Amino acid sequence: MNKKTSMLALALGVSLAVTxxxxxxxxxxxxxxxxxxxxxxxxxxxxxxxxxxxxxxxPNTDYTAKYISEKTGFNVTYEMLPAENADEKLxxxxxxxxxFDLMKLNAAQFYNLATAGALEPLDELIETHGNHIKNAIKPxxxxxxxxxxxxxxxxxxxxxxxxxEELVIRQDWMEELGLEMPTTTDELYDVxxxxxxxxxxxxxxxxxxxxxxxxxxxxxxxxxxxxVDGELKxxxxxxxxxxxxxxxxxxxxxxxxxTEMPINTAAKAIEKFSSGRAGVYKLxxxxxxxxxxxxxxxxxxxxxxPIPYLKNQxxxxxxxxxxxxxxxxxxxxxxxxxxxxxxxxxAKLEPETFKGMAIGEEGVHHEVKDGxxxxxxxxxxxxxxxxSAFMTAVDEENYPTFWQARVRKDATLQSxxxxxxxNAEGIIVVDPMSLAPPIEAVSKNTLKLNKLLDxxxxxxxxxxxxxxxxxxxLAQWHAEGGKEMVEAANEWFASNQ
Amino acid sequence: xSNTEQPSPSNAxxxxxxxxxxxxxxxxxxxxxxxxxxxxxxTILPFVNLIAKSFSSEEAVxxxxxGLLPIGFQWGTYQYVLxxxxxxxxxxxxxxxxVVGTALSLLLTTITAYPLSKPRLRGRKxxxxxxxxxxLFSGGLIPTYLLMQNLGLVNTLPVLFLxxxxxxxxxxxxxxxxxxxxxxxxxxxxxxxxxxFRILLMIILPLSTPVxxxxxxxxxxxxxxxxxxxxxxxTNPSLKPLQLYLKELFVSSTGDFLKDNVxxxxxxxxxxxQASSIxxxxxxxxxxxxxxxxxxxKGVLVGSVKG
Numbered sequence: 161m162n163k164k165t166s167m168l169a170l171a172l173g174v175s176l177a178v179t180x181x182x183x184x185x186x187x188x189x190x191x192x193x194x195x196x197x198x199x200x201x202x203x204x205x206x207x208x209x210x211x212x213x214x215x216x217x218x219p220n221t222d223y224t225a226k227y228i229s230e231k232t233g234f235n236v237t238y239e240m241l242p243a244e245n246a247d248e249k250l251x252x253x254x255x256x257x258x259x260f261d262l263m264k265l266n267a268a269q270f271y272n273l274a275t276a277g278a279l280e281p282l283d284e285l286i287e288t289h290g291n292h293i294k295n296a297i298k299p300x301x302x303x304x305x306x307x308x309x310x311x312x313x314x315x316x317x318x319x320x321x322x323x324x325e326e327l328v329i330r331q332d333w334m335e336e337l338g339l340e341m342p343t344t345t346d347e348l349y350d351v352x353x354x355x356x357x358x359x360x361x362x363x364x365x366x367x368x369x370x371x372x373x374x375x376x377x378x379x380x381x382x383x384x385x386x387x388v389d390g391e392l393k394x395x396x397x398x399x400x401x402x403x404x405x406x407x408x409x410x411x412x413x414x415x416x417x418x419t420e421m422p423i424n425t426a427a428k429a430i431e432k433f434s435s436g437r438a439g440v441y442k443l444x445x446x447x448x449x450x451x452x453x454x455x456x457x458x459x460x461x462x463x464x465x466p467i468p469y470l471k472n473q474x475x476x477x478x479x480x481x482x483x484x485x486x487x488x489x490x491x492x493x494x495x496x497x498x499x500x501x502x503x504x505x506x507a508k509l510e511p512e513t514f515k516g517m518a519i520g521e522e523g524v525h526h527e528v529k530d531g532x533x534x535x536x537x538x539x540x541x542x543x544x545x546x547x548s549a550f551m552t553a554v555d556e557e558n559y560p561t562f563w564q565a566r567v568r569k570d571a572t573l574q575s576x577x578x579x580x581x582x583n584a585e586g587i588i589v590v591d592p593m594s595l596a597p598p599i600e601a602v603s604k605n606t607l608k609l610n611k612l613l614d615x616x617x618x619x620x621x622x623x624x625x626x627x628x629x630x631x632x633x634l635a636q637w638h639a640e641g642g643k644e645m646v647e648a649a650n651e652w653f654a655s656n657q
Numbered sequence: 658x659s660n661t662e663q664p665s666p667s668n669a670x671x672x673x674x675x676x677x678x679x680x681x682x683x684x685x686x687x688x689x690x691x692x693x694x695x696x697x698x699x700t701i702l703p704f705v706n707l708i709a710k711s712f713s714s715e716e717a718v719x720x721x722x723x724g725l726l727p728i729g730f731q732w733g734t735y736q737y738v739l740x741x742x743x744x745x746x747x748x749x750x751x752x753x754x755x756v757v758g759t760a761l762s763l764l765l766t767t768i769t770a771y772p773l774s775k776p777r778l779r780g781r782k783x784x785x786x787x788x789x790x791x792x793l794f795s796g797g798l799i800p801t802y803l804l805m806q807n808l809g810l811v812n813t814l815p816v817l818f819l820x821x822x823x824x825x826x827x828x829x830x831x832x833x834x835x836x837x838x839x840x841x842x843x844x845x846x847x848x849x850x851x852x853x854f855r856i857l858l859m860i861i862l863p864l865s866t867p868v869x870x871x872x873x874x875x876x877x878x879x880x881x882x883x884x885x886x887x888x889x890x891x892t893n894p895s896l897k898p899l900q901l902y903l904k905e906l907f908v909s910s911t912g913d914f915l916k917d918n919v920x921x922x923x924x925x926x927x928x929x930x931q932a933s934s935i936x937x938x939x940x941x942x943x944x945x946x947x948x949x950x951x952x953x954x955k956g957v958l959v960g961s962v963k964g
Contacts (some may be wrong), residue, residue: 203840210891216909216926218743218894239892243905243914249889252799256806319919369912426912429929446922457716486917548920566923608942625707656747 210262214243223543232507270488304485313488314553320560365418365438378470379404382480383591448576518562533565601648605641711933747902758818774835870952
């Protein structure tokens with residue numbers, strides 16, 4: 161009896177201790193008012209704390225950090241989100257009102273925090289302190305950071321509209337086999353068959369994280385969203401999607417497309433291409449330097465050419481891209497120095513300061529040839545390699561030009577970047593949802609539904625699911641939020657016409 | 658050992674059949690050797706491949722040509738990693754964490770285990786239950802985070818070892834070991850006038866080196882390999898330990914992280930540098946094993962109690 165009572169007492173004691181612990185944490189959440197009270201008092205305060213995305217360097221000792229504090233007079237402490245589970249970590253920190261003054265967020269994180277009421281509306285602060293900000297950011301860019309007519313972040317649009325990937329082919333093999341450069345998907349098929357038969361390899365490789373691109377575009381699957389007769393359709397809903405899948409399935413079943421494509425990482429696909437186990441690959445220009453030098457190290461006679469974007473059945477070549485806002489720079493409600501934070505954001509966009517941040521000093525970090533900026537190596541890399549991480553919105557007029565200095569760090573990189581852009585010139589189709597503001601049904605569903613789509617697309621390509629079942633899949637896609645998402649997107653689209 | 662064939666004269670004298678292994682035994686032994694040699698090869702091969710990659714040229718690594726021997730030999734990757742401030746700083750944090758963490762954990766776990774191993778301790782059952790309760794139930798991640806935050810520990814070095822100071826499982830192992838020591842030893846020390854602390858220090862601990870070495874190794878490896886605590890509590894880049902550094906090095910080079918982030922894609926870490934970073938992060942903890950080996954000796958108790 162005695163034992164039982166003592167056990168009960170113990171259990172009670174322990175449970176009290178546990179609840180006591182969690183109860184003790186509530187006071188930490190309440191001093192929310194403290195933050196707002198101190199806002200005005202901290203106007204001369206130059207100490208700021210910024211949370212940024214993960215990058216592999218120490219931001220507090222970086223050249224750009226020193227440059228910023230020198231030019232703006234603000235003393236900023238930088239902290240980083242982890243590379244993995246960044247969203248969870250961010251939520252944890254915000255829920256605990258950890259005192260940050262600035263946050264660099266991706267679209268999902270921004271929408272999440274803004275709708276949770278964790279971010280400060282910025283309209284007034286921009287009006288008071290934002291003269292340079294208003295010059296730097298174009299009016300149409302603000303839409304992506306505006307929710308219910310209130311601005312919650314500075315949108316950072318990045319380096320402008322450009323194309324990242326294009327199919328490349330082994331030029332030396334084409335010459336050896338007397339093949340013509342393919343211009344349509346049918347010609348591509350013939351070229352792949354010829355390479356397969358002559359070299360006894362599976363000619364086309366790819367990775368599971370980059371399914372769409374040249375071939376999909378030739379069937380009309382250009383971007384995630386497409387305008388069809390004044391209405392937005394998601395790529396999952398396009399009838400062209402089935403044509404694309406049928407073609408890919410044909411390549412797959414005839415030994416023309418790497419059977420491991422559904423599980424390949426980009427590194428694995430590059431390994432196959434650079435070792436000569438594949439001859440056609442959709443290369444990203446930022447991987448071109450490594451890939452081409454590995455290929456030539458392996459086989460000095462190998463040469464590579466981009467395949468010009470393929471023509472669709474109407475004889476027109478097109479390629480899609482997204483021109484959305486990459487980063488959102490927000491001030492959390494819990495910040496104790498909101499004025500200071502906005503002043504810093506403004507000071508960083510002062511034209512000369514911004515230029516120095518982007519490409520350093522002329523003659524030290526960069527030089528100008530024919531109106532183009534070229535990096536001076538290795539100084540440019542030593543000091544400015546991580547400069548992009550420090551950007552908090554950009555001078556949208558000039559940044560794309562400045563930024564291209566980064567591409568000119570390496571001749572191969574530069575050559576592929578320029579070839580891809582030249583091939584895409586005049587045929588780029590921009591995703592109509594690029595400039596959309598955050599829409600709840602879209603933000604909530606996009607990641608999940610795109611994953612669902614990609615997983616199933618890989619199944620259809622590999623033939624583990626017959627394409628006859630596509631409509632069945634589409635119904636499931638609609639049921640799991642697709643319908644809601646498409647309707648919400650169209651509501652915005654119609655009101656914005 | 659005795660059943661292997663040995664051409665000693667006594668074998669012949671005693672009789673062949675009882676000493677020579679039967680065919681079945683031979684087959685069994687042969688199978689055993691083959692199996693375990695294969696197992697060791699399987700375990701060692703990835704290391705060999707990693708070493709080869711770390712000494713190979715990046716081109717050879719990218720095109721997947723590196724197997725067990727380096728291709729395009731170079732050792733610039735090691736120079737690079739060993740001059741990288743981020744790596745060195747992470748290494749420093751990990752070493753401090755492992756040394757301080759292991760020492761303190763061992764101390765606290767032992768002095769918790771010792772009294773709990775004594776039946777004469779009043780309320781022992783209740784205390785033990787409270788400890789075991791924490792093994793089965795925990796406050797969960799977020800309450801624990803809140804606690805650390807309220808204690809002002811977030812983004813400090815102690816947060817990485819203070820919460821893990823007493824590991825109940827390890828404490829129970831030590832406690833059971835202490836219980837297995839003969840009471841007579843303690844009694845004799847008491848008769849000679851030793852107090853509790855003296856008994857623990859002079860009698861019990863020297864007899865417990867095998868368990869202390871084992872648990873110490875558990876702690877050291879756990880502290881060295883832990884990335885989770887730092888992932889949760891640390892955002893200050895200069896406080897990140899080596900394992901978190903490594904993890905982020907890899908995650909930041911993969912597709913999901915690089916998607917839509919051209920600037921990150923332009924700055925990925927070459928694979929040969931990744932390989933040498935792993936090796937340089939693994940070797941220090943491997944070095945601990947040979948040094949602890951001599952403590953794993955059994956049978957120190959033999960002859961301590963007579964009669």
